[in-house]
Amino acid sequence: MPAAVMQRIARSxxxxxxxxxxxxxxxxxxxxRWVVDPLFLAPPSxxxxxxxxxLGTRGVPAALQITVFELAVAFAISVAIGLVxGLVxGLxxxxxxxxxxxxxxxxxxxQVTILPLFILYFGIGPASKIAFGVTxxxxxxxxxxxxxxxNIKPILLVSARSMxxxxxxxxxxxxxxxxxxxxxxxxxxxxxGVLLGVLLAELYVSTAGIGYFxxxxxxxxxxxxxxxxxxxxxxxxxxxxxxVRRLEVRFARWRD
Amino acid sequence: MNAGGARSTSAAGSHAVQIGFVxGLVxLWxxxxxxxxxxxxxLPNPITVARDLWEILRTGEYVDDLRxxxxxxxxxFAISATSGVVxxxxxxxxxxxxxxxxxxxxxxxxxxxxxxLPLYVLFFGLGPPSKIALGATISFFPxxxxxxxxxxxxxRLLITAARSMxxxxxxxxxxxxxxxxxxxxxxxxxxxxxxxxxxxxxxxxxASLAGLGHRIVHLAEAMEMAxxxxxxxxxVAIAAFLNVVVSTLEKRGRRF
Numbered sequence: 001m002p003a004a005v006m007q008r009i010a011r012s013x014x015x016x017x018x019x020x021x022x023x024x025x026x027x028x029x030x031x032x033r034w035v036v037d038p039l040f041l042a043p044p045s046x047x048x049x050x051x052x053x054x055l056g057t058r059g060v061p062a063a064l065q066i067t068v069f070e071l072a073v074a075f076a077i078s079v080a081i082g083l084v085x086g087l088v089x090g091l092x093x094x095x096x097x098x099x100x101x102x103x104x105x106x107x108x109x110x111q112v113t114i115l116p117l118f119i120l121y122f123g124i125g126p127a128s129k130i131a132f133g134v135t136x137x138x139x140x141x142x143x144x145x146x147x148x149x150x151n152i153k154p155i156l157l158v159s160a161r162s163m164x165x166x167x168x169x170x171x172x173x174x175x176x177x178x179x180x181x182x183x184x185x186x187x188x189x190x191x192x193g194v195l196l197g198v199l200l201a202e203l204y205v206s207t208a209g210i211g212y213f214x215x216x217x218x219x220x221x222x223x224x225x226x227x228x229x230x231x232x233x234x235x236x237x238x239x240x241x242x243x244v245r246r247l248e249v250r251f252a253r254w255r256d
Numbered sequence: 257m258n259a260g261g262a263r264s265t266s267a268a269g270s271h272a273v274q275i276g277f278v279x280g281l282v283x284l285w286x287x288x289x290x291x292x293x294x295x296x297x298x299l300p301n302p303i304t305v306a307r308d309l310w311e312i313l314r315t316g317e318y319v320d321d322l323r324x325x326x327x328x329x330x331x332x333f334a335i336s337a338t339s340g341v342v343x344x345x346x347x348x349x350x351x352x353x354x355x356x357x358x359x360x361x362x363x364x365x366x367x368x369x370x371x372x373l374p375l376y377v378l379f380f381g382l383g384p385p386s387k388i389a390l391g392a393t394i395s396f397f398p399x400x401x402x403x404x405x406x407x408x409x410x411x412r413l414l415i416t417a418a419r420s421m422x423x424x425x426x427x428x429x430x431x432x433x434x435x436x437x438x439x440x441x442x443x444x445x446x447x448x449x450x451x452x453x454x455x456x457x458x459x460x461x462x463a464s465l466a467g468l469g470h471r472i473v474h475l476a477e478a479m480e481m482a483x484x485x486x487x488x489x490x491x492v493a494i495a496a497f498l499n500v501v502v503s504t505l506e507k508r509g510r511r512f
Contacts, residue, residue, distance in 0.1 A: 013355035116476035
């Protein structure tokens with residue numbers, strides 16, 4: 001390699017990172033072509049060219065739609081519950097000290113152990129996935145909202161009240177603006193939780209969602225389509241995470 | 257009443273609320289199962305559950321499943337902790353390498369890695385290897401990211417000072433880098449351990465032949481609800497116990 005190129009790479013870590021990714025893909029390609037049984041691994045070049053075929057498989061677009069719908073509803077419910085419970089628990093010292101340990105305890109328990117119960121209560125359709133996503137997504141939002149409310153300087157509340165602000169005005173003009181950065185942090189964590197919960201439930205049992213197709217492709221020893229579907233889902237997850245992360249960065253600055 | 261007295265009164269009040277909450281839940285559960293005619297398939301009688309739990313503990317029938325799950329956990333965590341710390345240390349030795357690899361790992365970490373489970377089942381089968389691989393993959397990222405953060409962001413002044421006082425490589429590592437990085441690395445290891453446990457129980461729930469997650473699903477499919485609730489309580493208790501052990505080790509290590 002010419003010295004100029006080497007120097008350029010040495011100056012820019014981004015290029016080197018790209019190089020690492022290309023190298024990993026090349027190893028994967030070589031391994032899939034010449035070493036590993038094609039029943040188990042497909043080379044990335046074929047995965048990319050088969051993306052069209054994956055989306056063309058009957059039922060896959062509908063399954064992706066269902067998954068997006070489940071994610072959206074679960075996220076919306078998580079945010080609503082998280083905001084309300086977080087405010088109610090966080091606004092008063094007594095309720096915070098009483099209920100935060102319970103919330104932390106629930107958040108800390110491995111919820112995946114009760115996944116079969118969700119299927120039993122909510123059926124094998126989207127409802128159980130949404131419910132399971134909500135139980136994963138709401139706790140981080142509750143905790144960050146409660147913590148955000150707690151961090152408001154008491155002097156702001158006192159001065160607002162002494163200037164005659166009503167409870168609603170205090171909520172609207174003092175508490176909400178201060179809560180916003182931590183609320184968006186909570187939304188980011190909540191999105192991670194919702195993705196985990198919905199995907200876990202989808203993979204566990206599914207009749208028309210993406211979980212059905214991952215099982216189908218696995219059982220048919222069709223790694224090309226399986227990898228294609230996983231890549232689509234991973235891209236979707238990255239996009240959703242990136243949206244809430246951007247919002248978080250933006251609103252964290254907004255206060256200053 | 258002085259301030260200390262007031263605080264302890266309100267702390268007692270918080271505890272009363274917490275205990276009341278738990279007792280209230282159990283009473284509601286009992287009433288729902290016995291008086292209000294909720295089907296025992298949806299909600300088994302808590303007394304039956306307690307009896308089943310006692311029987312499970314007495315006969316020791318959990319031993320085989322517990323052994324499978326804990327072996328998977330130990331193997332997964334050993335792999336991720338070793339590779340995470342070693343790789344993290346090697347990367348942290350140059351700012352350039354940190355800038356190449358850290359964003360890469362952080363980006364992969366934001367993908368819900370549970371998506372790879374079908375792939376791992378395809379590669380490694382339904383037995384423990386696929387669980388070990390998934391647990392190791394998921395817990396690798398918090399360990400490696402925290403190791404990079406721990407070693408990579410040690411105050412340059414400390415390193416320069418130690419060097420100028422003639423510290424050897426070993427001395428620099430032992431007396432400057434390690435003490436500064438250890439708390440952060442231990443936090444990463446605790447996070448890694450927790451997610452490894454979760455993902456192993458989760459993957460046992462989704463597709464497996466043995467283990468605690470598998471047992472819960474098996475009982476759910478057999479509609480043995482009381483026994484299933486008992487196993488859920490057992491697994492939650494085990495997980496809580498392991499988390500307490502790991503947190504205690506983390507605190508102990510920080511002091512060192």
